[in-house]
Amino acid sequence: SMSCRLVSLPGSTSMAPPLQVPKGRAFDCMSSSLSVLTYNLLAPLYVRPLDKRTGSVQPFAAFGWADEVALSWTGRREKILSELTNCKADLICLQEVQFERIGNGFALPSWLQLSGYDARIPGQTQLANIAARNKRVLDEPAAIGNALLWRTERLKPAGADGAQDATTCVGCCLRGAPHGPLEHFGSFLAYSVHLDAASEAKRVQHLSRCLSLAKSQNIISMVIGGDLNSEILPGSALGALLGDDPKPSEQEIMQECAAGMWISNSDETGDSSGDADDGDGDEAAQPSDKSAATADKLQDGAELGPSAAQLEEWKQLRATAAATRSKSRVFLARCPTGATRAAWPFDRQGPPCETWRLDHILFTRRTLRPKIVWSALESDPLACRVGLPNAHCPSDHLPVGASFEFAPPTAIDEPKRADIAARLKQLEAAQVEQVNRLHKALCDEEAQLSSPVLTGKDRKKSREQPPAEVMEFIRGKRQRQKALKLLQQSEREKFVRSLEGEAEQDMLDDVLRATRNVQIDEWIDGHVNA
Structure with missing residues (x-):
């Protein structure tokens, strides 16, 4: 035909x-x-x-x-x-x-x-x-x-x-x-x-x-x-x-x-030596x-x-x-x-x-x-x-x-761009506050231990097993830090999903590249080079 x-x-x-x-x-x-x-x-x-x-x-x-x-x-x-x-x-x-x-x-x-x-x-x-x-x-x-x-x-x-x-x-x-x-x-x-x-x-x-x-x-x-x-x-x-x-x-x-x-x-039939x-x-x-x-x-x-x-x-x-x-x-x-x-x-x-x-x-x-x-x-x-x-x-x-x-990508108007930037700033400020609160809480708990938590060279030099309460604190510290990291990754993923279409994600990608030297997936994972 x-x-x-x-x-x-x-x-x-x-x-x-x-x-x-x-x-x-x-x-x-x-x-x-x-x-x-x-x-x-x-x-x-x-x-x-x-x-x-x-x-x-x-x-x-x-x-x-x-x-x-x-x-x-x-x-x-x-x-x-x-x-x-x-x-x-x-x-x-x-x-x-x-x-x-x-x-x-x-x-x-x-x-x-x-x-x-x-x-x-x-x-x-x-x-x-x-x-x-x-x-x-x-x-x-x-x-x-x-x-x-x-x-x-x-x-x-x-x-x-x-x-x-x-x-x-x-x-x-x-x-x-x-x-x-x-x-x-x-x-x-x-x-x-x-x-x-x-x-x-x-x-x-x-x-x-x-x-x-x-x-x-x-x-x-x-x-x-x-x-x-x-x-x-x-x-x-x-x-x-x-x-x-x-x-x-x-x-x-x-x-x-x-x-x-x-x-x-x-x-x-493939050439295994190739x-x-x-x-x-x-x-x-x-x-x-x-x-x-x-x-x-x-x-x-x-x-x-x-x-x-x-x-x-x-x-x-x-x-x-x-x-x-x-x-x-x-x-x-x-x-x-x-x-x-x-x-x-x-x-x-x-x-x-x-x-x-x-x-x-x-x-x-x-x-x-x-x-x-x-x-x-x-x-x-x-x-x-x-x-x-x-x-x-x-x-x-x-x-x-x-x-x-050619179908040019949708342009983001200035009010929308400002709104996304403000929401990004608000999210990151809240996450910094979360990290600071956890850090303070962990420092306060560590100060109340009967024995110090040895780190780095001090821990390598010590041949004694840390007390049980110290070991429990260290395990709990790691678990809480990991949980916060996963929570914040989830919040960043949710933020990206909230953007309407690829044009808004492009805008976010441009902002992250320019201000933090990372791409969206790196930002979600927490690799920030600000």
Whole structure:
């Protein structure tokens, strides 16, 4: 279907749904909206390579449904280049780029050096590491990883820096070009990511590092495009990192736990001698196909499900993800796009093909609003039937495209700002008084003891056991100090929850940074550097 339609945006009742247009429709180069494309290119090395660990082609790299014409790199490269140049996107997030060797280093391949774009690629050390891994496993020293491209007439690098610490995560801080249509966007972090194929914990850690960097640089606007190797279903840990909207049921949590644990325990193809940066990109998509298969089996009652210990571990991972979201206060949402991969399922390795939603664009919902999204496999029944790649689609993943309007954070008027500052001052004064009262009470009680309370060097020098009343006083002192600390942490948490929306929390964060050199979570914990 080539028609346009509105699609709902999960968890955003206040947002108008974006308009869905056919995949590949060019974005407006003069628009005041930011356009983003993410695309896993399927590196040529990862097509039917002989794996030295097994002596054969791995099932996930065999592409049994595709013929030689569909897999030919010459034909695929031409189609991919056409898609990239015709889309006119401001920001292009690429995965599985096979870099060119230039002397002793690596560079973006010449065919991807698009006119009018600048680019960021991984560091040379990381590229050399993945090249060594590919030589060891696939007998070809090819460096494969991510790249981030941006249209230079509309975007410029900003002062802060993004993460370049892995071939699977390339970032840059960008801003709208001065006097251009995107000038009002200000600074934002952009990432191209390719998350781990087998470990949900590693996927959470990967995205958490992006959030932490944004928080450390006081940047509240972010776009992440990539192959996340996850459908981000309800019950997943990535779902918790994005705010669990809608809230998952216990059954959904159990399904995602079973899928995640099975992938981790049955991933026998990983290169155990590689490092965390390897990414094992040739295995990128297939293990996630296990996730869907396992969830289906569990729903049908064919699996016993996770153990109580595994379920508790999964819930703890979800809790950690949710805590990271709260502490960073970088609230991401997923652009409402469809399935991007069609293949034989892992547990069958034969027709018919099934589809999965593995590629995503994430964005900060308090600064960006999706305006337009590309259609995906729901509009391509042929690709759903014959799989990817095929004669029309040059990669094993469809590209995902979207454009965003800038939604400036709500400004806090001066009376409200003064009210929050006054309440903060009142709370902290009351807590100082609580500490002083407890200190005085403890000093008075200590003065009435028959023996002194030895501390520091005096306590170390004394070889006698303190009297029972002294030991009881010391225990009681610690308990009362701990109880007061917990009470005051609770009062500070309550104060933060009383603020209306993210804008007021932003204001509090700014005040705490400027006057106490701490962030909100540090202030709640009691780490004050006033």
